[in-house]
Amino acid sequence: xxxxxxxxxxxxxxxxxxxxxxxxxxxxxxxxxxxxxxxxxxxxxxxxxxxxxxxxxxxxxxxxxxxxxxxxxxxxxxxxxxxxxxxxxxxxxxxxxxxxxxxxxxxxxxxxxxxxxxxxxxxxxxxxxxxxxxxxxxxxxxxxxxxxxxxxxxxxxxxxxxxxxxxxxxxxxxxxxxxxxxxxxxxxxxxxxxxxxxxxxxxxxxxxxxxxxxxxxxxxxxxxxxxxxxxxxxxxxxxxxxxxxxxxxxxxxxxxxxxxxxxxxxxxxxxxxxxxx
Amino acid sequence: xxxxxxxxxxxxxxxxxxxxxxxxxxxxxxxxxxxxxxxxxxxxxxxxxxxxxxxxxxxxxxxxxxxxxxxxxxxxxxxxxxxxxxxxxxxxxxxxxxxxxxxxxxxxxxxxxxxxxxxxxxxxxxxxxxxxxxxxxxxxxxxxxxxxxxxxxxxxxxxxxxxxxxxxxxxxxxxxxxxxxxxxxxxxxxxxxxxxxxxxxxxxxxxxxxxxxxxxxxxxxxxxxxxxxxxxxxxxxxxxxxxxxxxxxxxxxxxxxxxxxxxxxxxxxxxxxxxxxxxxxxxxxxxxxxxxxxxxxxxxxxxxxxxxxxxxxxxxxxxxxxxxxxxxxxxxxxxxxxxxxxxxxxxxxxxxxxxxxxxxxxxxxxxxxxxxxxxxxxxxxxxxxxxxxxxxxxxxxxxxxxxxxxxxxxxxxxxxxxxxxxxxxxxxxxxxxxxxxxxxxxxxxxxxxxxxxxxxxxxxxxxxxxxxxxxxxxxxxxxxxxxxx
Numbered sequence: 001x002x003x004x005x006x007x008x009x010x011x012x013x014x015x016x017x018x019x020x021x022x023x024x025x026x027x028x029x030x031x032x033x034x035x036x037x038x039x040x041x042x043x044x045x046x047x048x049x050x051x052x053x054x055x056x057x058x059x060x061x062x063x064x065x066x067x068x069x070x071x072x073x074x075x076x077x078x079x080x081x082x083x084x085x086x087x088x089x090x091x092x093x094x095x096x097x098x099x100x101x102x103x104x105x106x107x108x109x110x111x112x113x114x115x116x117x118x119x120x121x122x123x124x125x126x127x128x129x130x131x132x133x134x135x136x137x138x139x140x141x142x143x144x145x146x147x148x149x150x151x152x153x154x155x156x157x158x159x160x161x162x163x164x165x166x167x168x169x170x171x172x173x174x175x176x177x178x179x180x181x182x183x184x185x186x187x188x189x190x191x192x193x194x195x196x197x198x199x200x201x202x203x204x205x206x207x208x209x210x211x212x213x214x215x216x217x218x219x220x221x222x223x224x225x226x227x228x229x230x231x232x233x234x235x236x237x238x239x240x241x242x243x244x245x246x247x248x249x250x251x252x253x254x255x256x257x258x259x260x261x262x263x264x265x266x267x268x269x270x271x272x273x274x275x276x277x
Numbered sequence: 278x279x280x281x282x283x284x285x286x287x288x289x290x291x292x293x294x295x296x297x298x299x300x301x302x303x304x305x306x307x308x309x310x311x312x313x314x315x316x317x318x319x320x321x322x323x324x325x326x327x328x329x330x331x332x333x334x335x336x337x338x339x340x341x342x343x344x345x346x347x348x349x350x351x352x353x354x355x356x357x358x359x360x361x362x363x364x365x366x367x368x369x370x371x372x373x374x375x376x377x378x379x380x381x382x383x384x385x386x387x388x389x390x391x392x393x394x395x396x397x398x399x400x401x402x403x404x405x406x407x408x409x410x411x412x413x414x415x416x417x418x419x420x421x422x423x424x425x426x427x428x429x430x431x432x433x434x435x436x437x438x439x440x441x442x443x444x445x446x447x448x449x450x451x452x453x454x455x456x457x458x459x460x461x462x463x464x465x466x467x468x469x470x471x472x473x474x475x476x477x478x479x480x481x482x483x484x485x486x487x488x489x490x491x492x493x494x495x496x497x498x499x500x501x502x503x504x505x506x507x508x509x510x511x512x513x514x515x516x517x518x519x520x521x522x523x524x525x526x527x528x529x530x531x532x533x534x535x536x537x538x539x540x541x542x543x544x545x546x547x548x549x550x551x552x553x554x555x556x557x558x559x560x561x562x563x564x565x566x567x568x569x570x571x572x573x574x575x576x577x578x579x580x581x582x583x584x585x586x587x588x589x590x591x592x593x594x595x596x597x598x599x600x601x602x603x604x605x606x607x608x609x610x611x612x613x614x615x616x617x618x619x620x621x622x623x624x625x626x627x628x629x630x631x632x633x634x635x636x637x638x639x640x641x642x643x644x645x646x647x648x649x650x651x652x653x654x655x656x657x658x659x660x661x662x663x664x665x666x667x668x669x670x671x672x673x674x675x676x677x678x679x680x681x682x683x684x685x686x687x688x689x690x691x692x693x694x695x696x697x698x699x700x701x702x703x704x705x706x707x708x709x710x711x712x713x714x715x716x717x718x719x720x721x722x723x724x725x726x727x728x729x730x731x732x733x734x735x736x737x738x739x740x741x742x743x744x745x746x747x748x749x750x751x752x753x754x755x756x757x758x759x760x761x762x
Binding site: 207 | 293294295297298299300304307308419449453708
């Protein structure tokens with residue numbers, strides 16, 4: 001439990017979760033989260049080798065989290081994607097489900113390093129801050145379809161093949177949002193651009209599921225046209241995802257430009273000098 | 278840009294968690310907590326080195342090799358503590374640090390680890406006269422049972438919190454809240470405790486207890502009877518009768534042995550309560566938060582009718598005072614021998630103040646207690662029981678974060694340590710739940726080798742400071758914790 005006595009911090013190896021529940025049964029729900037967490041990492045490690053390989057349709061995994069990862073990324077086939085693109089979201093979804101939300105619980109969030117799974121009982125809503133160079137929040141109502149929020153970008157903890165500063169996605173679950181954020185961030189790209197530095201992923205992280213693909217390590221100056229072109233590339237994929245029902249909405253940020261797709265409605269935007277596309 | 282560091286293909290495997298990341302040179306693993314620096318896995322939290330030369334409360338500062346004149350490491354002034362050393366559970370590997378240094382020309386070895394304790398708890402001493410709860414009463418935090426009330430001691434109440442039954446024997450929530458409470462108490466933070474059929478008390482090591490919202494200030498000078506004995510001579514001539522109200526033993530000067538010796542005359546006083554020996558009364562009221570740890574707000578309620586045949590007379594002067602001097606009242610008997618409240622004469626105030634002055638500040642003391650008898654011993658030696666025997670034979674000394682501990686006689690290595698003697702935030706936890714505490718064994722080199730120590734893992738202290746350990750290159754130099762005032 002963190003010093004505020006409200007949020008539970010669960011940490012094992014690379015997994016860091018912040019969990020908070022609201023309602024009279026909150027402590028019971030947090031206890032269930034902690035109980036479920038005990039074996040999360042070892043379950044993943046058991047199948048880690050295959051989880052790091054490119055996704056294949058209908059591959060069956062033993063672990064519940066691994067199965068969530070597979071489900072989260074399958075939509076993007078036949079593009080290149082590994083189940084690891086949804087690992088953070090899948091863990092958040094699994095913990096959320098283990099918390100057995102129901103009577104006595106109003107709201108829950110399970111935040112796995114920025115990828116967050118949400119439970120809302122009827123009539124409740126949750127505000128979530130979205131990573132952006134300005135203050136950006138979204139509000140999810142219990143009547144909305146979305147229960148997962150995830151963010152990806154080349155500056156983040158995981159490697160990205162694209163140049164988006166951040167891509168935030170809302171979807172019906174966190175694993176899907178995670179996979180989509182990863183893929184849309186990869187798509188915000190300018191292949192071959194000389195001001196973008198890239199390195200083979202496995203040189204940065206020898207275990208990387210991206211192998212010899214080129215991960216972005218620095219983005220230099222870009223012209224306005226460059227920025228618009230890169231965002232167009234990402235927006236195209238985001239729109240497809242929304243159209244086909246894979247996600248509910250997305251927000252793409254590169255340099256000082258922002259695109260919004262689908263139902264991702266920001267509240268409280270202090271736009272300042274940002275160009276809103 | 279990172280491209281310059283990427284030209285080196287060095288990659289090593291981190292064994293700090295089951296993911297077993299391969300980590301490239303200059304990079305962190307998936308957790309961002311362990312990194313590869315010059316071909317070694319380092320932990321990002323710095324190892325703590327306690328510097329006896331720093332003043333108490335001295336600021337933690339990063340150790341820079343260029344600042345080091347070498348002097349600090351002479352004469353046992355620097356001690357490598359286990360705080361931030363990392364752990365090697367399961368313990369088939371040698372402890373993270375096995376350090377040699379010379380003290381008085383003899384080579385000593387200190388084995389340093391952070392140990393995970395499921396068998397642990399805290400014993401708490403709360404300086405207060407107030408009744409916190411009955412012996413054996415349940416103590417709760419956040420509604421969960423985490424311990425019980427132990428004995429009432431002289432001016433203090435003892436609590437026992439934690440222990441394996443609460444950490445692992447109860448519900449998940451019980452274990453979690455117990456672990457969380459122990460961690461806070463050990464790290465010198467405040468915890469609110471609730472005693473069944475008793476008080477709410479906020480406990481923090483080295484700070485005054487807060488009982489039902491009121492901060493305790495003073496510990497009583499003694500029981501009521503002892504207070505009479507200490508101050509009877511100073512009241513002589515200024516007042517005709519003194520009653521010192523105490524939940525345990527209320528004293529009456531005219532009847533008390535100390536008063537008799539000084540020639541105090543009978544006053545015909547009648548105390549409602551169980552008389553023990555002359556001038557000493559038990560159970561004058563119920564325990565509570567009023568005068569002297571009783572539930573008394575108006576002290577005159579303990580007085581029965583005054584007996585004229587035994588010396589009561591109009592104008593007789595009576596002082597009633599609590600064992601801390603915090604409460605006091607002055608009465609004069611009227612013509613009907615009923616005590617009437619009056620202002621305390623100035624002549625009596627110094628004696629009341631003297632009681633207060635003789636009371637020490639009320640504090641909470643937190644002693645961490647645990648058993649280091651398990652597998653962690655094999656991190657120190659290849660034959661674990663030899664370490665136990667060596668500790669019991671006083672050849673190996675045990676310290677916790679550099680602080681001296683009291684090792685219990687009998688089997689195993691069960692010890693207690695005052696958490697104030699450790700640097701801040703020395704304790705951690707694992708979700709098991711269990712407490713992680715620093716632990717060091719120090720033994721002469723000869724004895725260490727005799728008990729099957731990991732000879733190959735011994736390193737010089739200068740080497741530790743310069744190069745760190747398996748999981749850490751950064752050391753911090755810090756003062757020892759509070760040695761107690």
